[in-house]
Amino acid sequence: MSSQATALHLPTATRRLLRDYTEVSTCPIDRHISAHPLDSTIYEWHANLRNPTNTNLTVHLVLVFPKSYPLQPPSVTLCTPIPHANVVQSLGGYRICLDMLDSGKMDPYEGWSSCYTVASVLRQLQAFIFDPSFQFTQANGDMRTALHRAQTFECGKCTHSFAKPWPSFPTEDDMKKKAPVVVIRRRAVPRNQQMQMQKKMTEMAPAAEPFVWKSVAVVNSVRETEEWTVVQSRRRTGKMGVVGEEKKFKKTNDVVVDKKSAGIKSTNQVVQTSYWAALSSSDVDPQQLLLKEDANKLKKVKTEEAKTKRVPSKTFTMREIPTSLSELQALQVALPITAKPADTKDGNSAAAHEADPLLATTPASIRNAGRFSKLPYEVILHIAASSILSATDVLRLSQTCRHMYTVCQDGHLWRSLFKQRHGQGGISATASSSSITAAGLADWKTAFALEVNCVTEEMRCFATKLTWEEDVLGVPVTYTINPKTKAVDYISCQVELLSRSAFHTDKVRTTVWNEKFTEWMPLYITQEHFLRARPDIERFMVKMSPERGTSIFRPDMALDVLAKMMNTLIVLLSDKGIAASSHALEGYFLLHRLMAAFVDTYPALQNEVENRIGAFVMGTDNNRHKNAVPSLGHLLPLLTVSRVFKWSSASDPRVQNAFLGELADRSVLWVCAKFPHLAKIPARPCRKPDMELLKNVWSAGLVSRRLIMFHVHAMGYMDSGLARCSEVLYGRPPKRVVDEFQSHTKRMLNIDFWPHYYQACGVAPVPTPQQSTAHWWQAVRNSLRKGYHTRGMDFSRVHRSGVSSILLKGESFSAPPDLETVVMEETWRWGTVHTVYLDATCSVFDFKNQHVEHITYCNTWGQEGCIIHSGDLIDNTLRQGTHTITINVRKLSKKVKSMVFCMSGYYVPLTDIKQPTVKFQAPDRKDETTMTPLCQYNFLPTTSLGAKTNIVMCVLWRRTPTDRWQVKALGSIGNGCAGYFGPMMPDMRRALVELQ
Secondary structure: OOOOOOEEOOOHHHHHHHHHHHHHHHOOOEOOEEEEEOOOOOOEEEEEEEEOOEEEEEEEEEEEOOOOOOOOOOEEEEOOOOOOOOEEEEOOEEEEOOHHHOOOOOOOOOOOOOOOOHHHHHHHHHHHHOOHHHOOOOOOOOHHHHHHHHHHOEOOOOOOEOOOOOOOOOOHHHHOOOOOEEEOOOOOOOHHHHHHHHHHHHHOOOOOOOOOOOOEEEEOOOOOOOOEEEEEEOOOOOOOOOOOOOOOOOOOOOEEEEHHHHOOOOOOOOOOOHHHHHHHHOOOOHHHHHHHHHHHHHHHHHHHHHHOOOOOEEOOOOOOOOOOHHHHHOOEEOOOOOOOOOOOOOOOOHHHHHHOHHHOOOOOOHHHHHHHHHOOHHHHHHHHOOOOOOHHHHHHHOOOOHHHHHHOOOHHHHHHHHHHHHOOOOOOOOOOOOOEEEOOHHHHHHHHHHHHOOOOOOOEOOOOOOEOOOOOEEEEEEEEEOOOOOOEEEEEEOOOOEEHHHHHOOOOOEOOOOOEOOEEEEOOOOHHHHHHHHHHHHHHHHHOOHHHOOOOOOOHHHHHHHHHHHHHHHHHHHOOOOOOOHHHHHHHHHHHHHHHHHHHHOOHHHHHHHHHHHHHHHOOHHHHOOOOOOOHHHHHHHHHHOOOOOOOOOOOOHHHHHHHHHHHHHHHHHHHHHOHHHHOOOOOOOOOOOHHHHHHHHHHOHHHHHHHHHHHHHHOOOOHHHHHHHHHOOOOOOHHHHHHHHHHHHHHHOOOOHHHHHHHOOOOOOOOHHHHHHHHHHHHHHHHHHOOOOOOOOHHHOOOOOOOOOHHHOOOOOOOOOOOEEEEEEEEEOOOOOOOOEEEEEEEEEOOOOEEEEEOOOOOEEOOOOEEEOOOEEEOOOOEEEEEEEEEHHHOOOOEEEEEEEEEEOOOOHHHOEEEEEEEEEEOOOOOOOEEEEEOOOOOOHHHHOOOOEEEEEEEEOOOOOOOOEEEEEEEEEOOEOOEOOOOHHHHHHHHHOOO
16 A cells, blocks of 8 residues: 555545555455455446355356445345346346345344345355255256356456456465464553543543533642532633633533532642633733634644644545556545544554664562573573473462563563464564464564464454544443433443444444444553543443433543443343353453543542442441332442442441342342232241242342342452453453353353252352241331331333333343234245145134134234234245234234244145244334244254144243233244144143243
8 A cells, every 4th residue: 555645534334444454455254255346336246156065166156235234234246147046147147145245134143234244244154055955946947057157157247267266266375374463562541641641542532522622721729628529621702701610501612520520629729721821921812812823723733743654534425536556556545534544653553662672681689680690581481481381380480579570571482382282483573373363563462362362453343343542442332211200220231343434424323233322432451542532431321321311521421331231241141141151251341441530530430439339238228228229239349449339248247237238128129920829928937948939039120139249249350350360351351251151150040949040149158948928027027117018019010111122132031022013024935836834823812712703814814903914925936935914912802812933834744844943022112123032932843843733832821801011932843734623722821821
């Protein structure tokens, strides 16, 4: 790329396709895949796919990318036919009907994703096109015809032919190519530079966004007892105030700073700028001073711009923007306008890094060597670098004395360890087992840590592929607001890196797996990245705090918002709403790292943390009441940053007792919602253990107890050592920690009764069953006293008004409490000449489990229009059928207790059905395009189905006519079909009897 070329702000699609081209050209996809854009336009690519098992068959494809790429998929055309169920003839070639290439699908885990690249698309196309299980149709001829057409085809747009394929397939030497990832150890940002960067980043904030920080010019004198102070901004206002004068403003550009929460010490010293000094010492016209100050600012900005190494961007019209590959390769591409790249003068560049004497490894001084001074430094280094010591041994050795610490930091040592582990020899050489290399000798320890922990420097946005140095990276966020309190109650984030420009400019609003989100929050990756991201993070905190009624950031907002995010993640993990994957667990550590960064930035937050926990633990019942602490889950995360209060303390168990006691009191309401009889306190004290009671209490409060166990275990990892590791690993925890935490989480999810729960919480001694029974009845009394529930309360009304849509992912809610509509949709394919049907049916039963009616393809109207069947929707071109059943549960008769949903082959075995899919979901009341899955069925291999014809999928039911609806998944395989329900009825009745 020419360094003299003008930096050009290219469209997102062009910039992204250039990155895809770099990826394909530097790292070939596969020995049997080739791709290259036409020289005339980068928006049209030609590719060749070869069958790995039959290299005589080469398929030529044309990929045309839209201007909205990567938000929209490319159109893919096969130039020659192939016998495949999802390949149909269309204008100009053959179209591939593939879920991955469908941008119209809005359901999670379906359709196109903006994270796909040219390489990933071609990999999936190769596996899909040559999959023999899809080659059950000969609408496009047989394989012999496909082979002949491919060998005689010549492309009219490129030079491709079977004898000379274009683009050519990579050779074995090409496949060995790897783009090296150069590692540079990041230095801590000096305090004065932090302030400069913070000021620069806040000034870069776009004016269009509602919450913008201004640089501070004057700090008013404030009395020690005051909590707030007004800080005048540099913007001129209509009136010229006097320094130290307090005023009330209805609308102003001033920045209000909370002194206590920000950790600002009160002072009577007034910091005066030259502007204020001039006002107080002369009769100069204030307007002239303002104009002069603005001129000085402009001069300073121009001077700073002249010093920068970046090439100024040039403004082009849409017609002038080049699209040909040769022109684009000659350009220096500018980053998106909304991107916030790292400062090139932050001291972390390779040149500055090599020149830094603090990072150069030198022999230790004699005074620190002690008796080691008798042994040459090189000999000690050689011994340490031998294959005898592992990396763990070296780290332990570094803790023995200062001299050995110096030896164990030597770059030669870590380069040797890297070579032993990954086979890499020189500083610039890259081994086949690793793409990481070090920029200099002092960087090998960092390179080793990144490789061992599976973290690379190329942490990129999944949509734009920008790195954290090119832009601020964060995560997608969804949240819900409690309709009663008007406060945000749950905030969920997906640990998928998304850049600032992708969110603000490209308007990316779906995750990698097509889940919708509305907000974006930057992460702590490095200290420098945090300084760039802080204005955006603080804007996010303000938006997540609507109950405060202010657009001004207060540092304690960070405690509230991040605690809610950590709690939401744990609730979903505890309720199995998300899998306990290493990716999800990393999210907890990333959120904790961000909270710790805010506590370090605003020192007064540490006191706030201790005061909140101290009031709860050491205060009265009023301090622990719901009115004072609405959610225990929002207080528990603060223990991870507390320096005073610890969960496990043999000498002071007050933290354990306070949290576990209050949890028991609050759980009474939710236990009685499922088992109302447990609210009736026995007349006489219970002196015997009630195992049935303990079993019911355990099952009803399982999620909250898992939440406690999760927090208790997490607190053991949150120390200063983890923070230091996260600096090296770009905010992420070490792989060892994640693996251990993942194993513990899986064990925790399998804990099935009280003794193991108490052990996991560190309670000693473990209470006996008799004591646990007595604890329950005491919790009922406490709940009555605190007003959490009342005598004679109708517990069936709990959650009647609804629940956060985020929590519906968990297993505790099989259906939304405010359910209105349910939709069952199934699709299927067939490979024979005649049509094959997979029928979706709904069978209605009353509260005596007596059958009422069947809704099928021929009886499409049931329960006075509350249940509607679509009938047969057949696409003979694709040989695909669809059935949809829509149920309005709100309008159903009070006599209906349950509905059983089945799928059956119409007088054919299920083995004759190709590619069956089924969805059982509920539309969101606020957004009907968003569907909440209620039940899913994974079809068994055809060999295990035998001659069976029917599957009882699930039951939608309620206990009483006024109770909420629930879903129970079944998946029983049997016989029968639509129109012949006799063999199906015993299976359905058996399922109804099992409902409790």
